[in-house]
Amino acid sequence: MTKQIHVVVIDNQPAVRAGIKIILEEDTSIKVIGSAQTGKEGLELIEQLNPSVVLLELKLPDGPGLNLIRYIRERFPLVSIIIYTGYNFEPFLNEIIDSGVSGVMNKSASTKEIHQLIRNVINGYTMIPLTIFSRMKLHRSPEVRHYWEIDLTDSEKRMISLISQKYTNVKIANKLNSSESSVENYLKKLYSKLGVTSNIHLIMEG
Structure with missing residues (x-):
């Protein structure tokens, strides 16, 4: 009952x-x-x-x-x-x-x-x-943007794609004909842009 x-x-x-x-x-x-x-x-x-x-x-x-x-x-x-x-x-x-x-x-x-x-x-x-x-909106500070609202370059999109495929920094460097240190520096800038701290967070966000 x-x-x-x-x-x-x-x-x-x-x-x-x-x-x-x-x-x-x-x-x-x-x-x-x-x-x-x-x-x-x-x-x-x-x-x-x-x-x-x-x-x-x-x-x-x-x-x-x-x-x-x-x-x-x-x-x-x-x-x-x-x-x-x-x-x-x-x-x-x-x-x-x-x-x-x-x-x-x-x-x-x-x-x-x-x-x-x-x-x-x-x-x-x-x-x-x-x-x-239909008239409700989620309010947030105009400075806050979700990762999907951030404009990414073709290179950044490709990097995220490789990360999502679980490529290591070494494999990414080989794939892009670059050095591992260059990849690391590039990733640091990308993390900062997206507001994440690591590959794991980037994959989770994506």
Whole structure:
């Protein structure tokens, strides 16, 4: 028998809490074991009931939901948190992800989507609507470049090819009609350019 997923709902609207309980429990593997209208009440329930999942509205009477998320993550690290909100969360998506939530769902989502998200979260996954996913970007410093984004000369590409075939420096030198010391010096420059330290790292990166 599948273990039931215990959920606590935190939302300031009584009708929403009652409605989401009915929706969630259409799936017999999900059970709403408590609901609260404020963050403070929600924290007390989490401590008392030890749920698997917390379904949380972003805007609560006693403070922003993001602050509550961080507090829950600190005190109850094994509890999965899903934001279930009627507000436009896209402008705050990076901050929401950084806060440690396991998923985000708009209240316009279908019953099937809500059930699927909860099951995904329990299994270590999440769901991202395609409309949001298509606009997501990984942020990094403009100075940081991956090896595949670096322009390589034909000679450098050939050298990497020989290394990937596990040629030693001696064999590379023979292949290129060069000296071993010249190959070593060339490789040092190539390592520096690609941000690696050895042939092994170069092969692993490639």
